[in-house]
Amino acid sequence: xxxxxxxxxxxxxxxxxxxxxxxxxxxxxxxxxxxxxxxxxxxxxxxxxxxxxxxxxxxxxxxxxxxxxxxxxxxxxxxxxxxxxxxxxxxxxxxxxxxxxxxxxxxxxxxxxxxxxxxxxxxxxxxxxxxxxxxxxxxxxxxxxxxxxxxxxxxxxxxxxxxxxxxxxxxxxxxxxxxxxxxxxxxx
Numbered sequence: 001x002x003x004x005x006x007x008x009x010x011x012x013x014x015x016x017x018x019x020x021x022x023x024x025x026x027x028x029x030x031x032x033x034x035x036x037x038x039x040x041x042x043x044x045x046x047x048x049x050x051x052x053x054x055x056x057x058x059x060x061x062x063x064x065x066x067x068x069x070x071x072x073x074x075x076x077x078x079x080x081x082x083x084x085x086x087x088x089x090x091x092x093x094x095x096x097x098x099x100x101x102x103x104x105x106x107x108x109x110x111x112x113x114x115x116x117x118x119x120x121x122x123x124x125x126x127x128x129x130x131x132x133x134x135x136x137x138x139x140x141x142x143x144x145x146x147x148x149x150x151x152x153x154x155x156x157x158x159x160x161x162x163x164x165x166x167x168x169x170x171x172x173x174x175x176x177x178x179x180x181x182x183x184x185x186x187x188x
Contacts, residue, residue, distance in 0.1 A: 005147065008083055012144045021139025024132060025097030030104035034064055037108040044115060056169055060107040063165050067103050070157065071096045085144020094153035095146045101136040102158025105129050110166055133158075 023029060038057040045053035071094060080093035109129040116122045137151040 007148045011141050013142050018139045018142035021135045022143045025101035025136040030100050034104040034108050041111045056111055067099050071099050083144045093150045095150040098137055098151045098154035099157055102133050103161055105132050106162040
């Protein structure tokens with residue numbers, strides 16, 4: 001018997017709390033949260049005269065659009081059956097809900113971090129993001145929607161995508177702050 005099957009059997013406890021936590025990974029919940037942050041950050045950057053104000057929000061939106069483009073083929077390729085708590089079928093690996101939550105809440109966090117003034121606020125936002133994503137994964141496993149390995153695989157995929165976003169955003173902000181003239185201030 002595989003380790004994730006044993007872990008799943010030990011953890012499955014379908015209840016209202018696990019259902020609620022799993023639902024935080026739904027597209028209908030996570031994507032609107034990201035959309036609100038995208039609009040807020042883009043608006044704030046534009047109002048402060050930030051050069052290429054639209055770039056971070058656009059990059060995060062493209063990243064979110066990549067999630068189903070990556071997860072769906074992986075599900076079809078692996079064709080993994082679900083746990084005993086779900087109807088018979090395949091396509092449970094990796095977890096789309098986990099990947100959606102990881103990228104939506106993670107990208108929202110990365111976009112908000114530069115706008116927060118205190119180290120305390122930034123730390124608390126990162127902690128909140130980690131807690132929400134852990135809660136989504138736990139909810140999916142406890143509800144029986146996914147094996148633990150399905151969730152871990154999606155966290156790994158989300159980490160790769162978010163590191164890519166972070167590298168892109170830090171590179172583009174260095175380019176702007178390294179002396180590239182902005183439209184607003186003219187040549188340096």
